[in-house]
Amino acid sequence: MTSTKKTFENLPDEKRERVLAEATQEFAEHGYHQASINRIVDRLGIAKGSLFKYFGNKQGLFEYLFGHAVAQFKKPLKVIRDANSDTDFFERMEMSLLAGVDFITAHPLVYRIYLKMLFQENFPLRDKFLSEIRQASAKYLRQLVNEAMKSGQIRADIDLEMAIFHLNSVMDHFLQACAVPSLDGGTGLFDADRKTIENKAHALTDFLRHGLGTIS
């Protein structure tokens, strides 16, 4: 009774990583349904049967692969959240933006998969993964905003939920503009170098500070 993934995890590191890399590439390019197991094994040069031994089926492969990516995504959030809480809230927002940029720069393919998943309702495990990600993001933002309100860095008359909704919107769009050519809407974020992106992130944070902050 060899449980599905056991065989895969016993593989030599190098092979294991090649398999995941190739599969991630395929899902990033084609989404779930258009991704082709045939193409994956052809490029890998391994037998089709092997992949099915490792992961049971297409969905098993995707779940393994994307689950790992989500786990990796959550780590940096925690770091910033746990940083000294009297750091300036808007600086932390800026750090968050850049942490997001770092993630999608390091894992552009994973981010592409995530974006496809957003509105592709029949992506398998979509609900599970999306709610996991959103929960992490919301929990993170809520804590930040909370602390900032307590320490008087955000105007008291601001509605908490609205602020979170707002920040979420802005962060999402910022990252999408960095990653998807047709979505940067003239902001010039796509394909920009790190320095340019840092400047934009700073400008955006400043803008938020004016809108939400207590400084006049």
Added chain:
Amino acid sequence: MTSTKKTFENLPDEKRERVLAEATQEFAEHGYHQASINRIVDRLGIAKGSLFKYFGNKQGLFEYLFGHAVAQFKKPLKVIRDANSDTDFFERMEMSLLAGVDFITAHPLVYRIYLKMLFQENFPLRDKFLSEIRQASAKYLRQLVNEAMKSGQIRADIDLEMAIFHLNSVMDHFLQACAVPSLDGGTGLFDADRKTIENKAHALTDFLRHGLGTIS
């Protein structure tokens, strides 16, 4: 002259609409590539050849269908934009949000297709349609913000591009939250009644007024 769309446009209204409705449904549910011409004609109870007579091919069908929807989407924007320009800017933003809500309420399937198209790079005609939509939106928002700045309704120190980026982000997320269950992130917008949505739109507009407006 058996040229593609002519045949379709000669059809009795009722049939023409059934065809479009069924096809829109299919694309909304499955996106472009997973949409199945077979399923469409089966549900319609017409011959496969007929559909190809009407639209030439799958892409022709999609183009016809989505092109019409985009045209319909642009109309209300123009109306609001051309409204008396000394109407309060934030009121107009609120109207815009609600116009958007009206559109996605009237054409939820089209909006689902649009959302899928956003990150599905190989959606055919994606670039054409997206740029058309974005152009219409940006032109619209830019004019509104411009007028609001001139008439002193928006703080003079606000960066124009940032403001547009911002408003765009917020409007998009608001509409998405209205339309996609897993994206409303606790705002309770999905499946809410019109009244609730109006309240939320009002609250959001108020929030924007505090951030961007000149009133203190």
Added chain:
Amino acid sequence: MTSTKKTFENLPDEKRERVLAEATQEFAEHGYHQASINRIVDRLGIAKGSLFKYFGNKQGLFEYLFGHAVAQFKKPLKVIRDANSDTDFFERMEMSLLAGVDFITAHPLVYRIYLKMLFQENFPLRDKFLSEIRQASAKYLRQLVNEAMKSGQIRADIDLEMAIFHLNSVMDHFLQACAVPSLDGGTGLFDADRKTIENKAHALTDFLRHGLGTIS
């Protein structure tokens, strides 16, 4: 009881000719089975039903069209054959070659159809048409060779059937080399101007004279 082609023959000349021209083009380009009635009517801008009214079905159209062409092909043969019989045999061969060249220059599409038909066993009416053509050719050549032998222009020791076979082979190849690029085998006959072709025809005839003739 409107017999098939009656309707067609009542059409105005111009239209009738356009129909035949367009159909000939299609058959020449694609052979019989790959020829598409759809494409023909689309290019003509007439209703599909009309074509079927005129000719009953695809085969009827082809039969009508190619039958006419064959009739036209036979005419010049007769002229040369009936020319004064004491004309030099080899000169008459040369005239025949050039008459053939004239025909395929005037009706290149018909010749292309004929060539396709040669080895496409399931070309409809193939046997009927081919035997008609071959019979005309053979009858023609046999008479020429016969007269030439009687008048002592061809060596007496030549076998009649062999000579006919021979001349047929050579004439066929010559015309094919004029009409089909990849078959001219370096002779440069394809796309050559009339003058060049006349020279080649003359050279070939001379060659035949040496092989078959009585002059030393």
Added chain:
Amino acid sequence: MTSTKKTFENLPDEKRERVLAEATQEFAEHGYHQASINRIVDRLGIAKGSLFKYFGNKQGLFEYLFGHAVAQFKKPLKVIRDANSDTDFFERMEMSLLAGVDFITAHPLVYRIYLKMLFQENFPLRDKFLSEIRQASAKYLRQLVNEAMKSGQIRADIDLEMAIFHLNSVMDHFLQACAVPSLDGGTGLFDADRKTIENKAHALTDFLRHGLGTIS
């Protein structure tokens, strides 16, 4: 590595040959475009997917099949060409004719495919294969004629290119007459037994000897 032909070549001999035989039959009967993969797999009793696994696509199947045949065709040419060069030229022509007859007797279906390809311009790989075949033939004939001229077996006043064109014409027609019923034009070569064909080949060679040879 699931790369196309590998799978096929690993098949048991018997099956491999059945597949090729059935496919060759189909192409011989219907040409390329009218040949049906469906029919082939139905007759073979194998899954459609299998055939595509073996050859990638229809063209791949055809290329494999016809490419092999062309290779086999070239072999006997070489043997005769390399035979002792002071063998009588006209005897070698006779041997060539019979070698050709042997080939089309052994591979009648391949020869039928070849004939169809001749005038079917959109036969895939037509140019590649035809030029390969023509090159082999021309090279072969040129060498033979050359040697025959040097050793004085052919009259010196004969034009080399004309002679080759001539011999090519005659050989082609001879083989066609052996293989295609409607093309034997009363020579009775089609379906004749080997003995009859040998006699005809001998007669034809004799005829050529009279036309081209130096003996009186």
Added chain:
DNA sequence: GATGAATGAGTATTCATTCAT
């Protein structure tokens, strides 16, 4: 544990032909 041959329902698209208007 790995292989890779086999499967067959699935895909979009084309076609000649019919027939009510």
Added chain:
DNA sequence: TATGAATGAATACTCATTCAT
């Protein structure tokens, strides 16, 4: 007489999955 909408079987090709070796 002309039209052109409807048909449905045909086409080449892809796919995730199974299983004997």
